[in-house]
């Protein structure tokens with residue numbers, strides 16, 4: 101064990117184990133997660149580092165691993181969806197898998213959209229992996245759902261739907277598992293009796309069940325990408341492909357071609373809401389991994405000098421702390437927001453299953469906004485962690501390049517982040533409702549007292565200094581009032597309408613304000629949920645260290661967005677000048693606990709897959725060993741010497 105890291109652990113002021121329990125949701129859950137993590141000792145999962153393999157080898161390795169995972173899940177009797185998720189994220193490490201989409205999109209779509217008869221047919225096939233599925237929605241030319249071109253036309257004479265990609269731009273593009281899957285959920289515009297009824301989901305067989313040869317359908321892999329090398333993102337061109345009427349999910353077409361409206365057309369989009377909710381938790385996980393790597397490495401890396409003494413640990417540099425500790429605070433904040441998002445998703449989808457759709461718009465708005473907010477923040481955070489590791493952060497051995505490349509598409513898939521932020525129609529609607537005197541419930545209820553607060557851009561000098569920057573509840577209140585930026589967005593729309601612009605143009609001309617409002621709303625939610633969590637934590641040592649992190653998260657966010665807080669008169673200039681001073685004090689308070697705080701995330705070394713983030717801190721000898729495994733070192737003299745240099 102590296103002596104620096106031993107010393108760091110001795111300095112901790114709290115019980116790491118107890119904090120792990122809080123993150124997991126209780127000691128029982130930690131125990132179970134650790135039991136599941138033991139699978140890492142299984143020799144069947146001993147693999148070469150994918151960074152030393154070609155794309156085709158990586159794909160093959162991932163398929164082998166996916167198949168092994170399925171067999172082991174059965175062998176160990178793991179069937180609870182949360183446990184399957186845990187098991188898979190342990191085994192998968194930092195990479196995605198070819199069968200990932202079957203689990204996260206295909207199966208959930210079947211679970212939520214099959215009727216009884218369809219469930220009876222498809223669920224046994226899909227859960228036994230005879231049917232391997234993908235989710236084909238996006239097209240070469242479109243992702244906006246109303247604009248999708250693929251058609252499904254009902255033919256009552258044969259009781260079939262005819263699926264067609266009428267143009268090049270309508271070719272399905274991106275769906276994972278282009279080479280792996282034999283079925284797809286295809287999203288297409290439904291036509292029956294000559295009328296279009298909008299987007300619906302259909303199950304389409306793509307490949308022969310024994311030979312895996314494609315049916316008369318063009319299907320394949322779209323080629324190498326920024327990351328996701330293990331995943332065979334695919335294309336799919338359908339040329340008047342016929343499927344039985346029973347393959348339409350939720351069956352909205354009667355045998356005579358009559359269309360039966362669903363309770364809400366948006367239920368077809370349910371799988372996206374599910375994944376967006378999951379991505380909040382994934383952001384927390386990846387931020388936590390990145391911080392673990394960068395903070396442990398910063399504790400064992402010595403460089404330059406502060407005083408004329410031996411080289412200090414780089415974690416002692418104030419600037420290093422300023423780069424990393426706000427991200428550490430963010431990892432904790434997002435962990436609690438992830439827990440909230442999961443609970444909210446299951447609560448509201450439970451109500452939806454019982455026929456109560458009243459909270460669907462809020463679930464959609466919250467999951468879309470938090471997905472965008474947390475993935476954007478995490479994406480930039482991983483890169484800060486990588487940079488903070490200097491040159492070694494650039495090596496794939498650090499895992500940070502892989503974490504970045506695998507995570508960055510979360511800002512794009514399941515709804516491009518700007519587009520997701522623009523799903524703020526709900527916010528503006530709520531604002532208008534509150535202004536009209538309606539009492540809002542839930543997370544939007546803060547808009548109820550907007551009129552009394554009069555939060556508007558007028559001189560700060562005309563306002564009382566509301567905020568004690570050392571008081572978390574005051575900071576939460578400031579974020580809440582800043583979230584009233586929605587008022588500016590609503591006003592911008594109003595002004596555009598007064599200029600006789602159409603509603604659509606008024607919306608587009610106010611889009612920057614709308615995204616800002618949405619961002620401020622999400623930021624408020626994160627600060628509030630983090631602060632609320634503190635009241636549940638009885639252990640005084642843990643409460644203290646998490647309170648310090650929550651204060652840092654809140655103040656750092658104000659410092660980054662100082663213009664908003666000053667403009668709205670929520671803070672005075674002298675208070676704003678106090679914030680950097682307080683932030684520096686908080687960095688000093690966090691410093692002795694930094695390593696213990698990342699230890700509490702409890703990532704086994706094999707899951708982190710990072711030479712820099714090793715628990716024992718023995719970085720240099722392992723970096724050397726890792727480099728020696730590089731395929732370029734397989735021979736002492738590379739063949740290119742004989743071919744070109746000699």
Ligand SMILES: CCCCCCCCCCCCCCCCCCCC(=O)SCCNC(=O)CCNC(=O)[C@H](O)C(C)(C)COP(=O)(O)OP(=O)(O)OC[C@H]1O[C@@H](n2cnc3c(N)ncnc32)[C@H](O)[C@@H]1OP(=O)(O)O
Nearest residue numbers: 237243244245246366369378381382385464513514515525
């Ligand atoms: C510790 C915990 C660890 C947890 C770890 C968990 C591990 C999980 C691993 C997860 C890894 C995942 C790996 C996945 C691999 C990649 C998967 C990628 C898959 C995809 O990308 S699939 C394709 C996704 N595509 C999109 O998301 C398209 C985005 N576009 C849209 O959604 C729509 O076009 C848009 C922008 C919403 C507009 O919709 P549209 O209907 O065209 O527009 P309207 O203006 O007509 O809207 C009408 C109305 O409906 C409301 N609306 C829209 N969407 C929804 C919805 N989903 N639900 C409810 N309501 C919705 C909208 O707000 C409008 O409301 P109004 O009241 O204003 O009428």
Ligand SMILES: Cc1cc2nc3c(=O)[nH]c(=O)nc-3n(C[C@H](O)[C@H](O)[C@H](O)COP(=O)(O)OP(=O)(O)OC[C@H]3O[C@@H](n4cnc5c(N)ncnc54)[C@H](O)[C@@H]3O)c2cc1C
Nearest residue numbers: 235236237238242243274275276509512513514515516518
């Ligand atoms: C790794 C990966 C895996 C994927 N897996 C799947 C899958 O399994 N199945 C599937 O169906 N799809 C999948 N996708 C596709 C993914 O869902 C889309 O890429 C995503 O929805 C974004 O759409 P787009 O690529 O068309 O971007 P575009 O919508 O073309 O975005 C391009 C730019 O235009 C801007 N823009 C677009 N619309 C608006 C607007 N209304 N207002 C303001 N700005 C706007 C965006 O902000 C962005 O800056 C995957 C994508 C990736 C990268």
